[in-house]
Amino acid sequence: MIGVLLPHPVLASVEGAIEFIFTPQSSNVTGGKTVGGLDQVIELTLTQLELTVLALALSLIVALPIGLYLGHRGTGELLAISIGNLGRAIPELALIAFMAALIGVGILNLTIALAVLGVPPILANAFVGIHQVDRATVDAARGIGMTELEILRKVEIPLAIPTLFAGIRGATIAIVATATIAPLAGVLTLGDFIINGNVYGDDGVLAGAIVVALLALVLEFSLAGLQRLLTARGLKVSSA
Amino acid sequence: MPEPKVTDVGSPAGASAVRYENATKRYGGSAEAAVDHLNLEVEAGEVCVLVGPSGCGKTTAMRLVNRTVELSEGDVLIGGESVRERDPARLRREIGYVIQQVGLFPHRTIAENIATVPQLLGWKKDRIRARTVELLELIGLDPELGERYPAQLSGGQQQRAGVARALAADPLVMLMDEPFGAIDPIARERLQNEFLRLQAEIRKTVLFVTHDIDEAIKMGDRIAVMRQGGRVAQYATPAELLMAPADDFVEDFVGADRALKRLALMRVSDIDLWEAPLAHVGQATAEVRAKLRDAEVPYPLLVDSERRPRGWLSERDLAAETVPARPDSPLGPLLDLDDVMRDALADLLQGEAQYAAVADARGRIAGVLSVEIISEFLSSPKARTEEHGAVERPHD
């Protein structure tokens, strides 16, 4: 059926890529070396996943408390928003190269580099999400006798979940995308298939692209699902 | 307020009659009609108030006129022409539309807002500019506010701008949906008074929706009290409504204090005032005492050379040879001939005065009002005549 929709060479390419994912192969293109196959794909996927999760965790640890605190107090708006904007402007390729040159290669070092990308969206969105909670609601909570921490935990954060998660998802997307080019700094992730096309051949390149795309989508869906789980029922009803 | 001048820039007849003929609105899936076979005639130049409890269909009925709600059955005729036969957008440009939240365009200046419909109608720039200035004056807004944006105006000013915008193209009919609802009571009263003054000049056909019976009585030439489904329980003048409610529903809605409400329909000038003996500074107190003997009001009123009241004289004041310059008792509440009787009574009671001086437009003494006079009047047969109740609203 798909053959009807796509021109034949495209279909052939997809076929070749899928084959690449599952069976190790060697050919003239790869200079006789055996590449591909499920094991290799899984290995690189796991590396990328590891890098992503570590970087995301680091970003959250750094950015979340600051963003939540500033948002609760209502100060530092300019700072938070500026950092958010700045973060978007960081060129990923330059970041990887620069950080690798500066602090060295290796997963841990790269994690720091990726966290630089992850912090701005989480920080900015945490601030905005908390800050935009209706003041009247917060006043009421304070009036009932909740401590500041309780207000944050029980009132502001639940109401800010959508915005918070938008930031986390944005951070994840940026981190996954940059983790793809980690091979440039010596950490082999799925991007290796794509960047080193001469080693893996065209099939390998396409295979790499497909798996990366799938990985990103799976992460995104997982986060979306987590968000839905964490969103209070009352909010879900209203945002229908 | 300066004398409003209105140049007739629009159509030859300034207003049209509006007639509902079995007008019905049914919302899909609902067995009950929101407006059920409404038959109502509003005469040209009249203010017809649609009043009733929440959800009775009064707003829906109003919107049938400019087709912001479409008729399910029946018809609405403006000046004899069915609204169904007009293109909705064109129709609406001939009808003034004022809603509670005003809905001024935030991104346009007040002047640009006002110019909206004239622009749609293709008026020339000079004509639009002249009309805008005229309207701002008419509506009581400083012309320089025309260059400001809505966010820079107060609530009352925004409302005025909304009314000016609705009047811009000199429409045949005005639709007003709780236009003064979102304002504080003081500003609201002022706006109501000014609108009445305006209406007396320009005499538009107005369909006015409110849930406030007091506002209805104050603003309406005729009032349609509606119940669920837009069914008219009574369609009558305010006086009729107050004196002869058609059924229990209307009576409940109008409220138990009907007699007091009637006071809102009257002005101080409608009543025969008492006279107080007048005294001037330096006058011989013996003369004043002589006047006191046959007076209706047992206290002399000190006035100046222009016959403007200054205060009340006490026994102690009269003990002297001549009338002193400064009287013992302060003037207390000073009423105006034009005051609405209800407000006058309120002032009297608040000032804890038995008598209050009433002055004319130039501040000169016209008579004295007391609570006694008011209650006498309310219980007199004269008060019951329809003629006296249906008071024309005076203007400056």
Added chain:
Amino acid sequence: MTSPALLAAVGEVGKGFIQERSSETLPCQATDKLFCFDWAKENIGRYETPSVQHVELVLISVLLGFAIAFALALLAHRHRWLQPPLLAGTGVLYTIPSLAFFFLLLPITGRGRDTAIIALSAYTLQIIYRNTIVGLANVPSSVKDAARGMGLTERQILWKVELPLAAPEIFAGLQIATVSTVAIATLAVFAGGGGLGTPIKAGIDFKTNIIIAGGIAILLAAALGMLLFGIQRLLTPWRRAAAA
């Protein structure tokens, strides 16, 4: 510090760059200095073509993305049932890392600038689409009610009332899209699309080079961002007045 694999990974485009460099005496490269001003002064001209390419990439991609996303948003504003699928669709395009997207397109569009532009545009769709929809939805209903009641047609309401009032939101989306695109366009080199990624990739272990190329990218992002902000302020005088 640098692995052999790294140097082996340099593509054809970069080869010339490196050969040229190694033919000159460059004490700067040998040392581990953070930034060599001399080298920078001498070689700043190298970055001209990549910079121009970069600007072109960004402008074309953003304009294309805006045209598509804006049209889709207007459509979905009128036909609400389109909103969830469009949001999901643009969301998927946003989630897929651009590098992967380049190469997913490869079989269809081949290497070159076009592939890069398509992928970069796709990335901007969600933010512009979503901001436009939200901006339009945030127009107060009383304003729309008044406009309709006064006799404006649906089309007039859209262009004279709704869109001007949604402009701040739309421009915010445009700003974000532009800044992001400048950053991501550094990857266009992998698709054969040129841009500032070219010098970066070629001299990937040369700090001065990275700083210059990366710095130009950041400055470009900042400049475009501020330009858009300025245009937005010019187009919305009523917001300034209200704040006053």
